Amino acid sequence: MHVPDGFIDVPVSVAAGVVAAGAVAVSLRGARRELDERTAPLAGLVAAFIFAVQMLNFPVAAGTSGHLLGGALAAILVGPYTGVLCVSVVLLMQGILFADGGLTALGVNITVMAVVTTVVSYTLFRGLVKVLPRTRRSVTVSTFVAALVSVPAAALAFTGIYAVGGTTDVPIGKVLTAMVGVHLLIGIGEAVITALTVGAVIAVRPDLVHGARGLTAPLKLRVGGELVDAAPAAVPVAAAVAGTGAGTGAGTGTGAGTPVAARSPRRLWATGLVTALVLAGFVSFYASASPDGLEKVAADHGxxxxxxxxxxxxxxxxxxxxxDISDARLSGGLAGVIGVGATVAVGSGVFWAVRRRRNGSAVSPSTGSAVGGNA
Incomplete structure (x- = not known):
């Protein structure tokens, strides 16, 4: 659904750019609360994974294909604010390096593909997990529904923007029907990919999935010979990661040794990066060559x-x-690998800087102690 230059007039493109810039600014502040020592490195990986999977167009109808948008996936894995930033990084890299999505339309693309998909999907996701049983299956089901709805929601948002600033005179009713119709089908693919990915991560590291927090077994403390749940504040994440605090004192334990929070995400990060490189560097060669939903609707309706x-x-x-590389398989595969590498580097740099700002704001500049702490 990458909008190219020329679809939307200049005034509306500028307005969308202002909206996108505001959303990114708000997300930068919000991401400080979502990112910590474990999840910040994964956010860059999520951006790279979305880049890779977006190269895998899948057929949805005769002569039409679709691809992952990624807003739901990013929001559920690393949080809604961080999710907006993940998809925005992907769109920026695609526009600058690969001429995919217009540069003057970057604000439109961020608004539609990053902001709308993330806000709609995460709002629906949180509503569903509140009413469903707190199980991993409920998270997966909620993920599927949220991702499914986010795609036609993005199509509806584009149609609204086109109705205000479209550069061609096309009946808006026809555009709406065509866009929402084809993107409902694309949404099924989005839902399957997103649910499978989130489910796979939950299966191995539920503590790293933002949308699954609260599903992991609580830390147990032995009190008077009985195991009881520890208070949430008793095990600060930073302390657990550093190997201090809970888990080091006498009489503590989970029955399995080290608390979940203390486990390094490096193995998951490495596995995810290799997967993204394989998808972009090899599997992408077999992706559908048919135009995606927006391209098809644009061509059919002028x-x-x-x-x-x-x-x-x-x-x-x-x-x-x-x-200058004539072999199509090698050329496309190498471009995909370069794209994954560039996206994970830029994304990781952004999220490292955001996390550093969070750590800096949590320390008193005069005493160096944690703000609000009385230790």
């Missing part, structure tokens, strides 16, 4: 009559291929 050439059309990685 929305693309005023499409402008991308400002990065002469990029050596434009159209997901490496310039």
């Amino acid at each position: 929305i693309d009559r005023k499409t402008e050439e991308h400002a990065s059309a002469d990029s050596p990685l434009a159209d997901y291929g490496v310039e």
